[in-house]
Every structure is written in structure tokens, then in C-alpha cells.
Amino acid sequence: xxxxxxxxxxxxxxxxxxxxxxxxxxxxxxxxxxxxxxxxxxxxxxxxxxxxxxxxxxxxxxxxxxxxxxxxxxxxxxxxxxxxxxxxxxxxxxx
Numbered sequence: 573x574x575x576x577x578x579x580x581x582x583x584x585x586x587x588x589x590x591x592x593x594x595x596x597x598x599x600x601x602x603x604x605x606x607x608x609x610x611x612x613x614x615x616x617x618x619x620x621x622x623x624x625x626x627x628x629x630x631x632x633x634x635x636x637x638x639x640x641x642x643x644x645x646x647x648x649x650x651x652x653x654x655x656x657x658x659x660x661x662x663x664x665x666x667x
Contacts (some may be wrong), residue, residue, distance in 0.1 A: 587640055589613070589625050589626065589645075590625075590630075590651060590652075591623060591625050591626070592622075592623070592624045592626060592632060592650065592651055592652075593621050593622070593623055593624075593636055593648065593649070593650040593652070594622045594624060594635065594639075594648060594649055595620065595621050595622065595644045595646070595647055595648035596622075596639055596644045596645055596647060597618065597644055597645045597647070598644055599616060599617065599621075599622055599665055600615065601642070601644060602621055602622060602639060602644050603615055603617060605606050605638070605644075606617075606622070606624055609638065609658055610627060611626065611627055611634060611635065611647045612624050612625060612627060612630070613625040613626070613628060613629045620647065632649060632651050635649070635660065636649065637666075638644060
């Protein structure tokens, strides 16, 4: 028997979220600030880099300005889109 993992409009389920890789002068502080910010949906740490899934209509410049306003200087910033393949793998992964 199958298990429902997600439901909703197809376009919404397959939306390609914008993901940012960020490293700054204090990643721990940046992570704490981002976790409570409405600008991000999700924050993870991978090998010293913060991987941030942006909320809709948030631009990389907004993240940079947010960091600067919190006295954090970003020295690595890479923007990418979540691929359909990674979205599919997320839906079918084992818990």
C-alpha cells in the first residue's frame, strides 16, 4: 500500500524553489537569524556552508542586505534552483 507524501496543485508541488549557498563571518549567527526570518523556508548547514531555501519573491540581494544589517559579511553566495530530480528524490526518500 502506498503512502501519501504530499498533495496539492502539480505546479505548486513541482515549483522550483530558489536555493542559496551562503558562508559568512559567523555562520552560526546567520543560521539563527535566518531560521526566524520570513525570507526563508528552510536553513540547513552542509560542510560549513548554509543552504537556504528562499521564500517566494526574495532575491539574493535581500539576503545580502539582511546579513549586512546584522553585521554579518557574506564571503560566499551561490544561487541555484531546486531541480525536478531533487524534488522527486525528496518526495520518495525513506524516512
